Amino acid sequence: MTTALSAPAALRARAARLDADDPMAPLRARFLLPPDVVHLDGNSLGPLPAAVPAALDDVVRRQWGTGLIGSWNANGWWEAPLRVGDAIGTLIGAAPGQTVAGDSTSVQLFTALDAAAALRPDRPLLVTDPGHFPTDRYLADAVARRRDLEVRRVEPADLPRFLAAEGHRVAVVSYSPVDFRTGELYDMRALTGAAHDAGALALWDLCHAAGALPLDVDAIGVDLAVGCGYKFLSGGPGAPAFLYVARCHHAVLETPLPGWTGHADPFGLAQEYTPAPGIARARIGTPPVLSLLALEAALTAFDGVDLADVRAKSLSLTGFLLDCADALLTPLGFTSVTPADPARRGSQVTLRHPHARGLVVALAERGVIADMRAPDLLRFGVNALFTTHRDLLTAALRLRDLTRDAAYDPAPPAAGPVT
Amino acid sequence: MTTALSAPAALRARAARLDADDPMAPLRARFLLPPDVVHLDGNSLGPLPAAVPAALDDVVRRQWGTGLIGSWNANGWWEAPLRVGDAIGTLIGAAPGQTVAGDSTSVQLFTALDAAAALRPDRPLLVTDPGHFPTDRYLADAVARRRDLEVRRVEPADLPRFLAAEGHRVAVVSYSPVDFRTGELYDMRALTGAAHDAGALALWDLCHAAGALPLDVDAIGVDLAVGCGYKFLSGGPGAPAFLYVARCHHAVLETPLPGWTGHADPFGLAQEYTPAPGIARARIGTPPVLSLLALEAALTAFDGVDLADVRAKSLSLTGFLLDCADALLTPLGFTSVTPADPARRGSQVTLRHPHARGLVVALAERGVIADMRAPDLLRFGVNALFTTHRDLLTAALRLRDLTRDAAYDPAPPAAGPVT
Numbered sequence: 118m119t120t121a122l123s124a125p126a127a128l129r130a131r132a133a134r135l136d137a138d139d140p141m142a143p144l145r146a147r148f149l150l151p152p153d154v155v156h157l158d159g160n161s162l163g164p165l166p167a168a169v170p171a172a173l174d175d176v177v178r179r180q181w182g183t184g185l186i187g188s189w190n191a192n193g194w195w196e197a198p199l200r201v202g203d204a205i206g207t208l209i210g211a212a213p214g215q216t217v218a219g220d221s222t223s224v225q226l227f228t229a230l231d232a233a234a235a236l237r238p239d240r241p242l243l244v245t246d247p248g249h250f251p252t253d254r255y256l257a258d259a260v261a262r263r264r265d266l267e268v269r270r271v272e273p274a275d276l277p278r279f280l281a282a283e284g285h286r287v288a289v290v291s292y293s294p295v296d297f298r299t300g301e302l303y304d305m306r307a308l309t310g311a312a313h314d315a316g317a318l319a320l321w322d323l324c325h326a327a328g329a330l331p332l333d334v335d336a337i338g339v340d341l342a343v344g345c346g347y348k349f350l351s352g353g354p355g356a357p358a359f360l361y362v363a364r365c366h367h368a369v370l371e372t373p374l375p376g377w378t379g380h381a382d383p384f385g386l387a388q389e390y391t392p393a394p395g396i397a398r399a400r401i402g403t404p405p406v407l408s409l410l411a412l413e414a415a416l417t418a419f420d421g422v423d424l425a426d427v428r429a430k431s432l433s434l435t436g437f438l439l440d441c442a443d444a445l446l447t448p449l450g451f452t453s454v455t456p457a458d459p460a461r462r463g464s465q466v467t468l469r470h471p472h473a474r475g476l477v478v479a480l481a482e483r484g485v486i487a488d489m490r491a492p493d494l495l496r497f498g499v500n501a502l503f504t505t506h507r508d509l510l511t512a513a514l515r516l517r518d519l520t521r522d523a524a525y526d527p528a529p530p531a532a533g534p535v536t
Numbered sequence: 537m538t539t540a541l542s543a544p545a546a547l548r549a550r551a552a553r554l555d556a557d558d559p560m561a562p563l564r565a566r567f568l569l570p571p572d573v574v575h576l577d578g579n580s581l582g583p584l585p586a587a588v589p590a591a592l593d594d595v596v597r598r599q600w601g602t603g604l605i606g607s608w609n610a611n612g613w614w615e616a617p618l619r620v621g622d623a624i625g626t627l628i629g630a631a632p633g634q635t636v637a638g639d640s641t642s643v644q645l646f647t648a649l650d651a652a653a654a655l656r657p658d659r660p661l662l663v664t665d666p667g668h669f670p671t672d673r674y675l676a677d678a679v680a681r682r683r684d685l686e687v688r689r690v691e692p693a694d695l696p697r698f699l700a701a702e703g704h705r706v707a708v709v710s711y712s713p714v715d716f717r718t719g720e721l722y723d724m725r726a727l728t729g730a731a732h733d734a735g736a737l738a739l740w741d742l743c744h745a746a747g748a749l750p751l752d753v754d755a756i757g758v759d760l761a762v763g764c765g766y767k768f769l770s771g772g773p774g775a776p777a778f779l780y781v782a783r784c785h786h787a788v789l790e791t792p793l794p795g796w797t798g799h800a801d802p803f804g805l806a807q808e809y810t811p812a813p814g815i816a817r818a819r820i821g822t823p824p825v826l827s828l829l830a831l832e833a834a835l836t837a838f839d840g841v842d843l844a845d846v847r848a849k850s851l852s853l854t855g856f857l858l859d860c861a862d863a864l865l866t867p868l869g870f871t872s873v874t875p876a877d878p879a880r881r882g883s884q885v886t887l888r889h890p891h892a893r894g895l896v897v898a899l900a901e902r903g904v905i906a907d908m909r910a911p912d913l914l915r916f917g918v919n920a921l922f923t924t925h926r927d928l929l930t931a932a933l934r935l936r937d938l939t940r941d942a943a944y945d946p947a948p949p950a951a952g953p954v955t
Contacts (some may be wrong), residue, residue, distance in 0.1 A: 151602050158605045165601035170593070173826070177592060181772055182584035183570045185905055186577045194773055223795030223821025224643055247807070252796035252821060255809040259794050263682065345822070353600055354613055354825035375678050376642030377671035386910060388666070390674040402642025402671060403766070405827035406773035407592070486604055491805060 160498025163351025172414035219404030284315020295463035352412030479525035579917025582770025591833035638823030656707035703734020714882035771831030898944035
């Protein structure tokens with residue numbers, strides 16, 4: 118005998134079953150999530166990992182307070198940018214010695230773009246995504262002006278065709294595997310291959326991918342990559358970013374920012390800059406140790422975690438949210454801009470609604486944290502380490518209720534500069 | 537009746553008197569100094585201010601852990617680079633709205649050097665100190681290569697004469713008011729005036745001056761300045777640095793690093809970069825909030841402190857240490873390279889001895905933390921907020937004893953990369 122369930126009841130039963138069968142459920146305890154909050158903004162700022170407060174307290178009170186300057190050696194501060202870089206490397210498919218952490222994504226991007234252009238000095242084009250995150254576009258423009266290059270903005274879907282025609286003039290292509298607005302996932306392997314077929318370099322911004330899905334930068338042959346520490350890596354507000362440079366480029370890598378910590382003999386006080394061997398030459402100045410070691414502690418949330426499992430759960434979560442949206446929100450005027458095809462989906466779902474801002478504000482007041490991107494996109498990030506299917510149904514139901522009841526301000530005042 | 541005291545006894549009596557009469561003595565309680573340690577390395581890494589642990593715990597557990605993404609507005613994270621910049625501004629004589637904090641000194645220096653060169657596009661020379669801190673020299677070379685400038689290295693003492701002859705070709709002079717090796721203090725006002733007389737810009741690296749003595753960047757007419765957060769400001773290991781740009785340059789200031797947080801409408805996702813008004817255009821990427829707010833808490837150690845008093849005590853301390861060295865160490869082969877003239881002395885004393893490295897290691901084992909700069913300099917920094925005259929006598933006596941007794945390794949193994 119079957120019972121006809123209402124859509125919410127059927128979704129609730131499905132969520133309960135999926136969550137009960139989830140082998141990753143215990144990982145949620147690795148995060149200190151506030152009670153009664155559904156946190157769907159881990160693609161913007163990850164929540165506090167449980168390991169961080171005690172680790173940071175140790176850094177502050179024992180390492181800094183008691184160890185003082187000696188902690189640069191005794192507590193491994195000096196090596197931290199390379200050690201944290203290697204820890205991130207394990208999450209992006211990079212063998213040790215190719216990844217460094219310490220500066221902001223924007224600074225690392227500048228370094229990567231400039232260094233990549235220097236590796237292809239006779240090619241006049243820098244190709245990037247017209248829909249790339251603003252800082253990627255602005256820094257591409259800045260590097261191009263400085264190096265007398267021309268920026269071409271080419272949609273990811275058009276990139277192979279563009280490279281087939283103009284690739285011999287392209288120095289570097291700079292893209293993200295995940296569109297930060299729609300969550301669309303592009304084929305890194307194919308696009309990297311197309312760049313290489315043209316003799317160009319491939320630079321990837323992994324901000325919305327690192328920690329969210331398996332990446333394989335070494336195997337794919339990625340030349341350079343950057344990414345931030347505070348989204349899916351949950352390293353804390355403004356956590357240092359990382360820079361990956363494939364080993365084959367190290368010997369000739371020229372950084373535009375030859376700070377003292379990247380010197381071969383940083384305490385030799387030499388007149389001339391001699392770059393350190395390997396990825397250490399991409400170090401710049403003294404890194405923000407407190408933020409860097411908080412990120413290092415945060416990364417322990419991935420201990421023993423297989424990113425293939427993360428990916429499988431993430432797709433289950435985003436697929437479930439798309440089903441919730443289809444059943445509960447489409448009738449109220451929402452449309453999804455995230456691909457239904459799992460192979461083309463990152464770890465977020467984005468819905469379009471003309472009152473996106475007011476709805477996100479009202480959702481937050483009801484304990485569901487999402488975010489919006491102007492003018493009309495609501496973004497729901499899922500981090501498989503702590504998100505449940507039940508979380509997503511809760512979000513969809515609350516969004517349905519407040520839309521149906523018009524229980525939101527259609528033109529809310531700006532809460533502040535961050536929207 | 538006078539009693540002929542031994543040199544140590546006389547110095548001990550003098551230290552006791554000076555410390556007893558010190559109106560700043562209560563400020564020492566604003567730092568969590570380890571017991572039985574004499575910390576004379578605040579010019580390299582300041583000790584832990586008492587306000588930091590609780591402030592950072594609040595940032596981590598409440599602001600990040602509970603407030604999540606909303607803390608960018610609700611807890612003022614977004615404004616932090618400008619707010620902390622202004623707090624540092626009060627210590628360097630900068631009116632609000634001209635100082636920003638967030639990246640490393642090296643990154644801020646790159647920004648300052650490049651932006652300064654852009655303000656004098658028709659002038660081919662970048663002039664800097666041959667004895668400048670390495671990162672200053674390396675980045676000057678990098679900016680010069682990029683902008684097709686020529687670097688001229690001119691000793692501070694020779695700068696006025698050089699500017700009188702060649703100043704019309706100079707875009708920017710980049711100096712520090714305090715030599716990081718010898719502690720010699722240069723005349724910022726006179727050198728800035730000489731640069732201006734030649735139509736050049738004056739860029740100052742305040743790493744070894746900010747928080748150690750009164751500075752007056754607005755009144756002197758400094759064009760740009762940078763400085764770190766972790767020396768005399770005691771902001772913690774790798775604390776974010778600051779960048780000051782005089783208001784008169786804001787409207788035309790072009791940053792080489794146009795990251796998204798410096799955009800006039802950072803969440804508008806515009807295709808083109810439009811710089812924010814004022815110093816906010818010098819913001820780059822998302823700053824390391826944990827390190828930045830630790831620095832903000834650390835700066836409260838200066839609450840109610842007059843830097844003129846800091847300077848007076850600092851000179852008393854360094855003068856006393858020079859006297860101690862004269863009486864106790866000169867007979868053992870030490871020479872001072874720090875000017876005896878108070879007007880030419882920063883906030884450190886540097887002694888020369890061929891076994892500097894072994895002596896600094898042995899001193900640390902005996903609870904006196906100094907540092908060395910290759911090949912033969914021992915540096916003793918004094919931070920008037922917590923250093924006592926007794927601390928300095930203790931350091932001098934221990935150094936005398938272990939030198940006299942040859943109780944040190946003349947060629948110690950490297951403890952690690954930081955020396």
